[in-house]
Amino acid sequence: MRVLLSTIGSRGEVQPMAALAWRLRGLGHEVRLCVPPDFRDWIDGLGVPVTPIGPELRTFTATGSKPSPDQLRRLATGTVDTQFATVPEAARGCDVIVAGGSLQIAARSVAEGMGIPYVFVAYCPNTLPSPLHAPPPYGLLGQQPWPGGTDNRALWSQDAQRMNASFGAALNAHRAAAGLPPVPDVRGHVLTDRPWLAADPVLGPWPGAGETDVFQTGAWILPDERPLAPELEAFLAAGEPPVHFGFGSMRAPRDLNAVMVRAARALDRRAVVSRGWADLAPVDGGDDCLTIGEVNQQALFPRVAAVVHHGGAGTTTAAALAGAPQVVVPQMFDQHYWARRVHHLGIGAAHAPGVPTAESLANALRDALSGEVAARARSVAATVRRDGTLTAARRLTATGPQNVS
Numbered sequence: 001m002r003v004l005l006s007t008i009g010s011r012g013e014v015q016p017m018a019a020l021a022w023r024l025r026g027l028g029h030e031v032r033l034c035v036p037p038d039f040r041d042w043i044d045g046l047g048v049p050v051t052p053i054g055p056e057l058r059t060f061t062a063t064g065s066k067p068s069p070d071q072l073r074r075l076a077t078g079t080v081d082t083q084f085a086t087v088p089e090a091a092r093g094c095d096v097i098v099a100g101g102s103l104q105i106a107a108r109s110v111a112e113g114m115g116i117p118y119v120f121v122a123y124c125p126n127t128l129p130s131p132l133h134a135p136p137p138y139g140l141l142g143q144q145p146w147p148g149g150t151d152n153r154a155l156w157s158q159d160a161q162r163m164n165a166s167f168g169a170a171l172n173a174h175r176a177a178a179g180l181p182p183v184p185d186v187r188g189h190v191l192t193d194r195p196w197l198a199a200d201p202v203l204g205p206w207p208g209a210g211e212t213d214v215f216q217t218g219a220w221i222l223p224d225e226r227p228l229a230p231e232l233e234a235f236l237a238a239g240e241p242p243v244h245f246g247f248g249s250m251r252a253p254r255d256l257n258a259v260m261v262r263a264a265r266a267l268d269r270r271a272v273v274s275r276g277w278a279d280l281a282p283v284d285g286g287d288d289c290l291t292i293g294e295v296n297q298q299a300l301f302p303r304v305a306a307v308v309h310h311g312g313a314g315t316t317t318a319a320a321l322a323g324a325p326q327v328v329v330p331q332m333f334d335q336h337y338w339a340r341r342v343h344h345l346g347i348g349a350a351h352a353p354g355v356p357t358a359e360s361l362a363n364a365l366r367d368a369l370s371g372e373v374a375a376r377a378r379s380v381a382a383t384v385r386r387d388g389t390l391t392a393a394r395r396l397t398a399t400g401p402q403n404v405s
Contacts, residue, residue, distance in 0.1 A: 001397055004091045006034035006107050007100040008079065010057060010249035010277075012312040014039045016123060016198050017100055019222035021048045023389035029397065034090040051090035054082050058249070058277050073166070080105050080170035088113070096396065099190075100198070102127060105167050106174065108189060113178050119396070121196040123313045124334035125204045128195055128214060129187075132207040135159040136333045145336035145353065163187040196392065199313065202383045203320055203341055215395065218388030219317045226296040232272070235290045239270055241305040242290075243365065244324075246274030250310045250331050257291070258283045260308065262358035263365055269305060298322070306348070306368050308361070311335030320347060323381035325368040329356050347377040 003024055005017040014035045021031040025048070033043050037052035044050060083106035091097055091110055099107035100121045111118035126133045134146040134155045146155060163186040171189075172182040183189040197206055197216040206214045228236075236242070245260040257273055257280040264271040270288045273280055274295060282291045297315070301307055301322035309315045311328040316338040319326045326348030328339035339350035349364040356364075367373065 001096065002030040002032075002094045003396070004032050004034060004087075004094045004097045005100070006053075006087060006090065006097060006104060008036060008054060008083075008103040009101045010312075011039070012248065012314045013101040013123070014043075015222055015314055016121075016220035017098075018043060018046060018048070019220040020098070020389050020392055022046065022222055023393045024396070027393055027397065029393075032090060032094065034087060051086060053086045053090075054079060076166040077170045079103060080167055080174065083107070084110070084174045091116075098396070102190075104190060105171055105186070108192070109171070109175050109178065109180060109183075112180060118192070119196060120190060120192050121198050121392075122191075123198050124337055125197060125199060125206050126337045127334060128191065128197065128206075128212060129156045129159075130207050130212075131156075133337075136337060138162060138333070145330075160185060160187045163190075196395075198388055198392065200317060200320070200384050200388070202380065202385075203317060203345070204313070204337075217392040217395070218385040219313070220389045220392065221317065221321070221386060224296045224298045226299070228296060228299050229292070232290065232292055232295070232300070235270075235272065236303055239288075241303060242270035242272045243306050243308060244272045244274070244300065244304040245308045246315070247276050247278055247280075247310045247329075247331075248274075248312050248315060249277040252276070252278035252280065256355070257281060259356060259358045259361060261286075261289050263356075263361035264289075266358065266362040267366060267369070269365075269369075272300075272304065306365060308365065311338040311342075313338060316342065317384070320377070321381055321384050321386070323378040325349075325373045325377045327351055327361070327364045327368045329353075329361070329364075345376070345380055346373060347380050348373060 005021055007013045007017050017033060021033055024031045032049045034051045034053050036054055036057045038056050038058050040050050040052050087106055087110045096117045097107050097111045098119045108118045122128050126136055131152050134150060134152050137145050167186050171186055194213045197214050198220045200219045201216055206216050243264050260273055261271050261283045273291045275291060275293055283289060297318040301319055301324045304324055306325040307319040308327040311330040326342050328342050329351040330336045330339040330353045342348040343350035349367040351364045
């Protein structure tokens with residue numbers, strides 16, 4: 001089987017696709033990836049053919065200015081145009097398209113035009129409609145989650161209207177040019193009535209209600225055997241387990257590094273700070289702090305006292321697998337959901353959304369470092385599934401491409 005795996009987003013969207021590609025190749029299938037150019041070198045290193053799509057996301061996330069409504073409309077139209085220009089060539093000769101993440105507007109239409117199956121995969125339960133939860137807040141950095149007690153059905157209706165307003169005209173213009181009928185419901189068209197959910201059923205369970213028939217595979221985890229850098233190994237060996245801080249691909253204030261280190265020092269803890277896309281700079285020359293670049297989380301997280309992060313699905317899952325207590329400081333979209341789940345499961349603390357202070361972060365970290373939370377984190381780690389890609393690959397290939405949904 002020849003499979004195109006396509007996504008637009010940060011490392012959190014791309015790495016699960018790389019994990020499924022790794023699994024499918026191990027089973028003897030031909031796989032291609034269509035991802036933002038930020039990740040081309042990394043995917044090339046995995047030995048998987050890659051087609052870059054769109055501009056570099058790191059450049060966009062690094063800008064501090066908030067786009068105007070008109071700029072957002074042009075961005076929405078631009079990404080649809082780019083997808084219709086790029087995905088058909090990437091999918092040439094493929095038997096099925098698997099699309100991940102909320103920005104995959106064109107992939108189903110491309111599959112329809114080619115006469116091949118299409119599968120949509122979400123990475124977080126609350127990105128799929130259900131009356132039992134609200135949709136994630138849609139917008140840029142700093143948008144707050146919906147307040148409790150809000151009518152979830154009404155919020156999902158608003159979400160569908162937003163998708164239509166943002167992408168409907170551009171999508172249907174391209175469909176008309178391809179001889180395809182118009183789509184009245186963009187969100188339903190993208191998600192299908194049988195979406196897949198690549199999230200762990202303990203960390204992110206599907207509530208089992210709604211108009212969609214969801215197939216939950218478990219999280220898609222890419223095995224990582226890279227050794228830790230000698231400098232990091234030496235730092236870990238020089239004292240008690242440190243606290244790891246990282247915000248991944250999120251924008252962050254330039255003084256966030258100092259806030260993180262002050263919070264750790266308030267609790268007499270050492271700190272490891274990941275630069276991330278915000279390029280957090282070293283705070284000072286203290287020997288109790290180390291700033292690092294890209295790292296193997298699977299090797300590092302079991303050796304730290306706690307993980308402080310923004311609440312991406314991948315980091316939340318990696319910390320849970322390691323049995324490390326977490327502090328989640330959500331910024332946008334599904335990160336608020338993961339913060340609530342970490343708190344609900346008792347495996348860490350949910351910090352208030354937005355920019356933390358040294359005091360607020362130290363308070364949340366103090367809660368996460370308690371013996372009860374640490375014991376709960378180790379207990380939950382034993383329940384997190386590691387076979388999500390195998391479940392997905394078997395579903396995709398067991399009965400042939402005509403029956404993947």
